[in-house]
Amino acid sequence: TIDGVKLIFIRGGRPTTIHADSRYQVPEILAKTNAIAGVDGAFFNLEYLDSNTLVGPVASQFTHQFIPGNPKENPLLNGRPLVLLSTNAVKFIPFNADRHNSLDGVRQEMPDVTDAFVAAAWLVRDGQPQPPEAFGKLFDFNAERDRAFWGINRAGQPMIGVSDGPVGSVQLGELLD
Secondary structure, three states: OOEEEOOOEOOOOOOOOOOOOOOOOOOHHHOOOOOOOOOOOOOOEOOOOOOEOOOOOEEEEEEEEEEEEEEEOOOOOOOOOEEEEEOEEEEEOOOOOOOOOOHHHHHHOOOOOOOOEEOOOOEEEEEEEOOOOHHHOOOOOOOOEEEEEEEEOOOOEEEEEEEEEEEHHHHHHHHHH
């Protein structure tokens, strides 16, 4: 518990993504894997409520596919974290719609990329918690609610976490710093 907010962390392991064939809850997805933990990390396109269409480009070693994002929506994602995974590295870089909507463009950032997706926002960036203005026009970013997150800790280990109670994004970034 930090400043009255209970956080649950799991660290270690090897990050991977699962781009499922439809929308499922995290426990349903985990039940089909050997993973011991997981969090949701990308956002579905709300236009198609019965599909697995995500906002932004996505690649998953689970499906062995790269799916470009919607060219009309992608510019709205510029600057959000593009999460890139390989078998031995994780990279978070600002998404650029002109460069990162193709597998070739993503491979320019990480040649051996296995997984990629655009996350909602940076909670901590370059070791600094993000102020409210860093979230731009992201809807309801600071509403207090249960939160799930993942990243790399200061020891270089992958970690995932959830809050056990409501917290806003700005406060969560401050707690994670």
